[in-house]
Amino acid sequence: MSASDQPHHPSRRGILTTATGLAAGAALPLLNAGSAHAALPRAAAQEPPGAAATFTNPVLWQDFADIDVIRVGDTYYYSASTMHYSPGAPILRSYDLVNWEFAGHSVPRLDFGAKYDLSGGRGYVRGIWASSLAYRPSNRTFYWLGQIDFARTYLYTATSVEGPWNRHAELPQVYYDAGLLIDTDDTMYVAYGNTQISVAQLAPDGRGQVRAQQVFSTPSSIGTLEGSRFYKINGAYYIFLTRPANGQYILKSTSGPFGPYTLRQVLLNLPGPIPGGGVPHQGGLVQTQNGAWYYLAFVDAYPGGRVPALAPVTWTSDGWPQLQLVGGAWGSSYPAPELPPPPRQVEPLTGVDTFAGTTLRPKWEWNHNPDTSRYTVNNGLTLRTATVTGDLYAARNTLTHRVQGPTSTATITLDHAAMRDGDRAGLAMLRDSSAWIGLRRDNGTTRLVMVDGLTMDANWNTTGTGTERATAPLTGTRVWLRATADIRPGTGRQARFSYSTNGTTYTSLGPAFTLNNAWQFFMGYRYAIFNHATQALGGAVTVTRFELTTP
Structure with missing residues (x-):
C-alpha cells in the first residue's frame, strides 16, 4: 500500500x-571478540555512578x-x-x-x-x-x-x-x-x-x-x-x-x-x-x-x-x-532497568565532529545515494559540486544529521575559497518545507544569504526553489554557519539562522522559519550540509567542524 x-x-x-x-x-x-569496541567519551545524559536510578x-x-x-x-x-x-x-x-x-x-x-x-x-x-x-x-x-x-x-x-x-x-x-x-x-x-x-x-x-x-x-x-x-x-x-x-x-x-x-x-x-x-x-x-x-x-x-x-x-x-x-x-x-554496569559509556549523540580519518561516522546519512567521486573525508569534509541545478531537492551529496530535541543548535565551520560562480553552499533545515543559511557566489563575489520557501507537493515534486530573505557581505574564506531548532510539537516550532566570521560572535540572518509539522513526509527535519552548482561543476567547499549542542 x-x-x-x-x-x-x-x-x-x-x-x-x-x-x-x-x-x-x-x-x-x-558476540565474538571482533565486535568489541574501544572506550568512548561519556555521554552527558548518562547517569554518573550513584545517581538516581530513573x-x-x-x-x-x-x-x-x-x-x-x-x-x-x-x-x-x-x-x-x-x-x-x-x-x-x-x-x-x-x-x-x-x-x-x-x-x-x-x-x-x-x-x-x-x-x-x-x-x-x-x-x-x-x-x-x-x-x-x-x-x-x-x-x-x-x-x-x-x-x-x-x-x-x-x-x-x-x-x-x-x-x-x-x-x-x-x-x-x-x-x-x-x-x-x-x-x-x-x-x-x-x-x-x-x-x-x-x-x-x-x-x-x-x-x-x-x-x-x-x-x-x-x-x-x-x-x-x-x-x-x-x-x-x-x-x-x-x-x-x-x-x-x-x-x-x-x-x-x-x-x-x-x-x-x-x-x-x-x-x-x-x-x-x-x-x-x-x-x-x-x-x-x-x-x-x-x-x-x-x-x-x-x-x-x-x-x-x-x-x-x-x-x-x-x-x-x-x-x-x-x-x-x-x-x-x-x-x-x-x-531505570536493573542491569549490570555497562562495559563502557556509549558515545553521545551530541558533540563535535571534525571529520577525522577518511570515513564518515555512522551518525551521518546522505539525502539519497551520494556520488562518491565528489566528496572526500580527510580530517575535514570536502564537498565538490555534484549537480548543476537550482533545486536543492535535486542536488546530490547533501549530508544530513538528525535534529536533537527538544531544542538544539548545529554549527559548521566552512571554508569557501574554492567556490565557483553559480555555486550555493550552506546549512539547511531539510524537509518538504526547507530553509537555509549559506553562501551564494555570483560574478566573482561571495555573499551570505538566508533562504526559505523551498517546498514540495504531496508527490514530493519541487514546488518552490527558495526565496532570498536576507543577505550580508562576506570577507575572508572561512565562515561559521549556525541553525538553532525547536522541534517541540506546538506553535513554537521554529528555526533561526546566524553566522560568524570569527567563531565567537554570531549575527542573526533572516526571519525565523516555522518548521512544518505535517506527518505525511514521515521523516523529521534534519540539519543538512550542502554544496551544489547552478552553472557548472568544479567548485568545492570544506567543512572542518560540525558541532551539535543542546541548551
Missing part, C-alpha cells in the same frame, strides 16, 4: 523483542521510527526506517535501553534503482520503511529483512553490526512490514501484511520460502493492523501489531507459528510522554538479561519526527503483556 493509503503513518514499526525469538529467559551468546521519556529525542530492538548477550540493538536517506537502516547500540549510540547501517547503499541516486527520478518517502533486525546464534550472524517500494524484499547479513553488510538476491516473495523470528530450533519465520496478517517459513538460509499462510484477518471495528513483530515467549508465539497511529495489539498462538491466533489490545489512544505529541505505538517487546520486560515504541512528535519512548511491561497469568502506566498515561519517567 502507498503512503496515501495509510490512515496515518506507513509501516511505523516499533521496536522489537527479546532474543530474536529465543525463549524468554534463555541466555544469549555474546530515566526520562523520550529516551532519545531524535527521529528513529519503525524501530526493531533485540538483545544479544548484554548488548541491545535497534534498527529504524530511513526511507530515502543513505546509508539506510541505522543500527544503534545500548547497554541499558536508555542511552544509545550509532553502531552502523544494515543497508550500505540504496541499490534499488537510479531514482535513489537522484538520477532520472527521486526516492523521497520511498526506500527503507519498516523492516526487521534479528540475530541468529547458530551462525553468530545478524539478519536484516526489509521491503522496498512495496514490491521487493531483500535480506542483508553481517557478523557484526558495524559491517560489512552483504545484500543477498531479492527474495521471491514480498513481505510488507516484515517481522523476522528465529525460533529456538533455528527455523526462520516472517510475520507480515496489512490488515490480512500472514506468516511465512523461510528456507534455512533465509533466502527463499518454504510455506506461507494467512493467520489473521483484522476486524473492521479495528481498521488497519500492520507493522508486525514476531516473538516466541515461553513456548507461545506472539505477533505484535500497530494500528496507525494510536493503537497496539498482540496476537497469541499456543499451537505453533501458523496459529490459530487470538487477539488482545495492548493500548489505544493512550496519552504519551511528549506534550502535544501522539500516542506511543508501533513498538516491540524486549527482555533484559535479568528477566524484566520493556516496551519501546515511538511517539509522533513533528516537526522532529518519530521518537522512541520506553515503558516497563508485566505479564498476566495467562500470558499477555500489560503496559505499566503512570496516572493512566505512558510515563514521562520510570525506574
